[in-house]
Amino acid sequence: MAPIEKADLLQGTLDLLILKIVALGPVHGYGISQRIRQISDEVLQVQQGSLYPALHRLEKRGWLEADWGESDNGRQAKFYRLSAKGRKQLAAEEDTWNRLSRAVELILATAR
Amino acid sequence: MIVWRHSNRKPVPQNPVDQEIAFHIAELTENLIAEGLSPGEAHRRAVLEFGGHEQVKQQVREVHISAFVDGLLFNLKAAGRFLRRSPLFSIVVILTLAVGIGANSAVFSAIDGIVLRPLPYPNSNHLVAIYQQDYKSRDANHFVAPVRLEDWNRMNSTFQAISGYYFDDLSETSGSLPEKVTECLVAPRFFEVMGVSPALGREFAPNEEHWGGPRAVLISYRYWQRRFHGDSLALGEKVHVGGFTSTIVGVMPESFQFPNAGVDMWTTSSPDAPFAQRRDATWFTVIGRMKPGVTPHEATADLLTVQTQLGKQFLKPDAELTVQTQALKDVIVGDSRGSLWLLYGSVSLLLLIACSNIAALLLARTTEREHEISIRFSLGATRIGIIGQLLTEVFALALLGSLAGLLLAGTAARGFHLLEKTLPRAEEISLNWQIVAYTLAAAVLTTLLCGLFPALRGTRRTLAQSLAAGSRTQISARGRVQWVLVFMQITLAVTLLIGAGLLLRSFRQLSRVYPGFDPSHVLTFQISGSWGETSDMPKVTQRIDRSLDAIRAMPGVERVATSAMLPGVPALYQIEFKIDGKVDPGHPILADSRYVSAGYFETTRIPILVGEPCRQASKTSDVLVNRAFAEKYMSDASPIGHQLSGATYNDFLPSGMIRGITGNAREEGLNTQPVPTVYSCFSAPTPFPNYLVRAQGDPMAMAETIRRRIHEIDPSRSVYSFAPLQDHLDDASSENRLRTMLLAIFAATAVSLACIGLYGTLSYLGRLRQREVGVRLALGAMRNQIVARFVLQGLRVAVIGCAAGLGLGLWLSRFISSMLYGVSALDPATYGGVICLILLVAACASLMPALRAARVEPVEVLREE
Numbered sequence: 001m002a003p004i005e006k007a008d009l010l011q012g013t014l015d016l017l018i019l020k021i022v023a024l025g026p027v028h029g030y031g032i033s034q035r036i037r038q039i040s041d042e043v044l045q046v047q048q049g050s051l052y053p054a055l056h057r058l059e060k061r062g063w064l065e066a067d068w069g070e071s072d073n074g075r076q077a078k079f080y081r082l083s084a085k086g087r088k089q090l091a092a093e094e095d096t097w098n099r100l101s102r103a104v105e106l107i108l109a110t111a112r
Numbered sequence: 113m114i115v116w117r118h119s120n121r122k123p124v125p126q127n128p129v130d131q132e133i134a135f136h137i138a139e140l141t142e143n144l145i146a147e148g149l150s151p152g153e154a155h156r157r158a159v160l161e162f163g164g165h166e167q168v169k170q171q172v173r174e175v176h177i178s179a180f181v182d183g184l185l186f187n188l189k190a191a192g193r194f195l196r197r198s199p200l201f202s203i204v205v206i207l208t209l210a211v212g213i214g215a216n217s218a219v220f221s222a223i224d225g226i227v228l229r230p231l232p233y234p235n236s237n238h239l240v241a242i243y244q245q246d247y248k249s250r251d252a253n254h255f256v257a258p259v260r261l262e263d264w265n266r267m268n269s270t271f272q273a274i275s276g277y278y279f280d281d282l283s284e285t286s287g288s289l290p291e292k293v294t295e296c297l298v299a300p301r302f303f304e305v306m307g308v309s310p311a312l313g314r315e316f317a318p319n320e321e322h323w324g325g326p327r328a329v330l331i332s333y334r335y336w337q338r339r340f341h342g343d344s345l346a347l348g349e350k351v352h353v354g355g356f357t358s359t360i361v362g363v364m365p366e367s368f369q370f371p372n373a374g375v376d377m378w379t380t381s382s383p384d385a386p387f388a389q390r391r392d393a394t395w396f397t398v399i400g401r402m403k404p405g406v407t408p409h410e411a412t413a414d415l416l417t418v419q420t421q422l423g424k425q426f427l428k429p430d431a432e433l434t435v436q437t438q439a440l441k442d443v444i445v446g447d448s449r450g451s452l453w454l455l456y457g458s459v460s461l462l463l464l465i466a467c468s469n470i471a472a473l474l475l476a477r478t479t480e481r482e483h484e485i486s487i488r489f490s491l492g493a494t495r496i497g498i499i500g501q502l503l504t505e506v507f508a509l510a511l512l513g514s515l516a517g518l519l520l521a522g523t524a525a526r527g528f529h530l531l532e533k534t535l536p537r538a539e540e541i542s543l544n545w546q547i548v549a550y551t552l553a554a555a556v557l558t559t560l561l562c563g564l565f566p567a568l569r570g571t572r573r574t575l576a577q578s579l580a581a582g583s584r585t586q587i588s589a590r591g592r593v594q595w596v597l598v599f600m601q602i603t604l605a606v607t608l609l610i611g612a613g614l615l616l617r618s619f620r621q622l623s624r625v626y627p628g629f630d631p632s633h634v635l636t637f638q639i640s641g642s643w644g645e646t647s648d649m650p651k652v653t654q655r656i657d658r659s660l661d662a663i664r665a666m667p668g669v670e671r672v673a674t675s676a677m678l679p680g681v682p683a684l685y686q687i688e689f690k691i692d693g694k695v696d697p698g699h700p701i702l703a704d705s706r707y708v709s710a711g712y713f714e715t716t717r718i719p720i721l722v723g724e725p726c727r728q729a730s731k732t733s734d735v736l737v738n739r740a741f742a743e744k745y746m747s748d749a750s751p752i753g754h755q756l757s758g759a760t761y762n763d764f765l766p767s768g769m770i771r772g773i774t775g776n777a778r779e780e781g782l783n784t785q786p787v788p789t790v791y792s793c794f795s796a797p798t799p800f801p802n803y804l805v806r807a808q809g810d811p812m813a814m815a816e817t818i819r820r821r822i823h824e825i826d827p828s829r830s831v832y833s834f835a836p837l838q839d840h841l842d843d844a845s846s847e848n849r850l851r852t853m854l855l856a857i858f859a860a861t862a863v864s865l866a867c868i869g870l871y872g873t874l875s876y877l878g879r880l881r882q883r884e885v886g887v888r889l890a891l892g893a894m895r896n897q898i899v900a901r902f903v904l905q906g907l908r909v910a911v912i913g914c915a916a917g918l919g920l921g922l923w924l925s926r927f928i929s930s931m932l933y934g935v936s937a938l939d940p941a942t943y944g945g946v947i948c949l950i951l952l953v954a955a956c957a958s959l960m961p962a963l964r965a966a967r968v969e970p971v972e973v974l975r976e977e
Contacts, residue, residue, distance in 0.1 A: 049167060053175045
């Protein structure tokens with residue numbers, strides 16, 4: 001399957017994906033981009049030009065918290081964690097997404 | 113799987129975004145190497161895949177900035193819309209602030225230029241003026257002999273150098289007509305003390321500072337422009353000044369105007385000249401540059417030690433002298449400091465009034481915008497957000513107002529330059545970036561002062577309350593705040609008005625005073641001369657008497673005389689006298705010493721009470737005393753015929769016989785009571801005395817004929833400074849006049865602002881209470897009762913404001929008491945007048961809105977309900 005580029009990603013989806021990945025445990029920017037790629041079977045590829053601004057935006061909104069730590073390779077890296085506020089936001093966004101995708105599926109199934 | 117190892121101790125790196133990106137690329141590279149690429153290739157691919165490093169960084173940065181900027185831009189845009197929607201309101205506020213902030217910035221620019229900024233010389237805080245003073249007599253003669261100056265300079269340990277200067281008003285005779293030039297004669301080291309070098313050419317060479325050495329001059333920038341049109345060929349040119357030819361060796365920079373802006377050239381005064389060796393000579397005004405780290409106190413103590421040593425060496429006169437120092441800046445700035453701070457205080461009060469006025473306007477507006485604000489709340493805006501929005505609106509107004517105010521201040525700064533005679537350092541006042549910063553700071557402060565309270569109040573109620581509350585319950589509460597603002601305005605206006613009233617009364621008192629002499633129809637001027645001529649005093653006297661004779665013979669001239677100092681122009685030359693050679697140590701005879709020629713009392717119309725006036729060609733030296741002297745020191749016998757002489761060492765006045773008693777005249781300044789005065793009859797006290805001519809017609813019409821007549825009899829001299837005596841008197845009081853005028857303008861503005869505030873508040877309350885008034889009228893209230901209620905409400909606040917303003921005025925009046933003449937700082941007439949005026953004005957300002965409020969038609973109002 002051809003990878004889906006950023007432009008095709010639904011507005012706000014990237015935030016949801018980031019929150020979800022970070023919810024699994026503290027992770028750095030590179031890790032997030034790798035995971036999105038791996039988990040989506042290489043379908044979703046996040047441009048770094050979108051990823052980092054998004055991370056900083058989410059951190060500014062208080063959904064993510066960040067700390068400097070050491071990566072597996074012993075380098076200094078900025079690790080992102082989900083805040084309590086972020087956890088609530090993730091739940092809300094997941095809910096919205098589920099309803100949306102169910103609705104879309106329903107329409108597609110009915111129209112078939 | 114990534115394992116996160118927390119480490120608290122690691123410091124956050126310098127640029128976190130850079131490091132974050134670097135980490136990403138490093139990880140990517142490693143991954144690619146694991147996939148089998150060469151390290152170099154892997155790195156290249158990683159960088160490529162990551163995309164524009166700088167671009168990402170920029171985008172991350174934007175995330176952080178844009179939140180703030182977006183908010184500000186949004187608020188500003190909204191503010192712009194709001195202002196456009198209510199242009200009248202905006203214009204009123206902007207103009208009020210323009211005047212308030214502009215006046216404030218203008219006065220601050222004067223304070224900055226005159227008081228705050230250091231003098232325009234390097235390390236000018238090390239510069240001091242040094243005076244000598246007679247121990248016993250408090251002799252006003254501060255001028256120092258050249259030999260003593262050299263002693264001070266040699267023996268002290270706290271000064272880098274000490275120097276001095278004096279002036280000659282001379283003629284430069286290269287051109288077809290002699291031109292008057294002011295020459296400043298300086299002791300060695302003058303430019304070292306000032307720390308300034310010529311802009312062009314060089315300073316004096318050592319041989320030029322010695323007696324008999326080549327004559328050299330440094331010319332001022334103004335003279336260079338006037339005479340040589342700024343041509344560098346001026347260096348090496350000759351000038352013919354006072355009968356000597358000197359070479360121009362340098363041009364001083366434009367900014368160097370010491371001792372004053374009128375100096376055309378500086379030349380040397382040699383300490384080794386044979387005539388400069390007397391220890392009782394009185395020549396130099398002394399200045400010194402203290403060594404770095406030396407305090408003025410230490411410097412004074414050091415000089416006192418030096419003077420004590422000199423006193424042992426030269427019993428007379430050095431043992432009788434003490435030394436004082438004063439910061440050079442204080443000497444130059446002088447009394448203007450007090451006036452400036454007074455004006456600054458006044459404009460600041462004015463700005464406060466303007467702010468409270470605008471705050472009242474804004475309060476009224478926020479009430480009208482209640483609906484808009486509650487909608488914003490219901491749409492999820494935070495209180496902070498709305499306050500920010502409201503403040504941004506005020507800030508936009510304040511910014512526009514302060515920009516307009518800056519224009520005003522700029523104009524004022526140029527205007528200050530015209531006040532050269534009134535304000536010291538006036539030409540140094542300019543609109544620099546500090547003034548701009550000050551003005552912007554004023555805008556921010558104004559925003560907070562005007563806007564914060566209305567914004568806090570307007571957004572205080574929660575959404576639910578706002579929707580539930582009817583307007584009736586809030587009227588009284590909101591009204592109270594408005595009244596507090598009106599009260600403040602009236603208080604401050606009363607305070608300002610009291611200050612202005614006191615100054616005005618004092619000014620009127622002063623102009624009503626008869627000075628004891630008659631300045632009308634008197635023309636004054638000077639004829640150039642040099643102190644060097646004083647080595648042959650009979651010749652100087654002869655020259656001056658000859659010119660007096662020539663002028664007296666001219667048609668249209670009633671009387672003519674010379675005097676060392678002009679009558680009524682503040683100057684006091686107080687020395688100690690002996691009567692018949694006797695000194696009473698407990699009771700020194702101190703008197704103002706004035707030198708006048710024959711004809712002086714006739715010219716100035718100072719009456720001779722007893723005896724006779726100065727006579728021309730008298731073989732004896734005569735003196736006259738005024739009534740104050742006779743009453744204070746010689747009340748028991750007639751003074752006529754007694755011998756009077758200077759009690760101190762340095763008076764070149766020989767003893768003289770008292771020939772007459774004159775009426776008291778305010779010779780030392782129109783605002784000073786006449787002091788005991790001794791007039792010595794002597795036509796040539798200086799080589800360039802003031803000539804006083806009583807003309808039959810317009811004095812200035814005589815000027816040209818006098819100039820020509822003097823040129824006929826003495827072609828090498830220039831005649832200058834033609835002015836009616838009245839002009840000199842006006843100049844002497846110009847600071848007083850300016851201060852009084854400005855304060856009066858400020859007070860008038862303050863009163864009108866307070867009126868507008870009162871009027872606006874009552875109108876606003878009248879609108880709010882339409883319904884209530886309607887109901888009252890419907891229930892049978894009389895219209896005049898309604899009017900009375902409103903007017904009384906206005907007057908009540910005015911009375912409370914007057915009381916507070918009176919208190920504040922009483923407390924503040926001590927600061928201007930020293931500026932008052934003939935009026936007590938607690939003058940009941942002024943205070944009473946101010947109260948009456950304010951109450952009258954307040955009644956008028958209340959009446960109109962009260963009448964309008966009572967004009968309500970009950971039927972219409974009740975129908976609206």
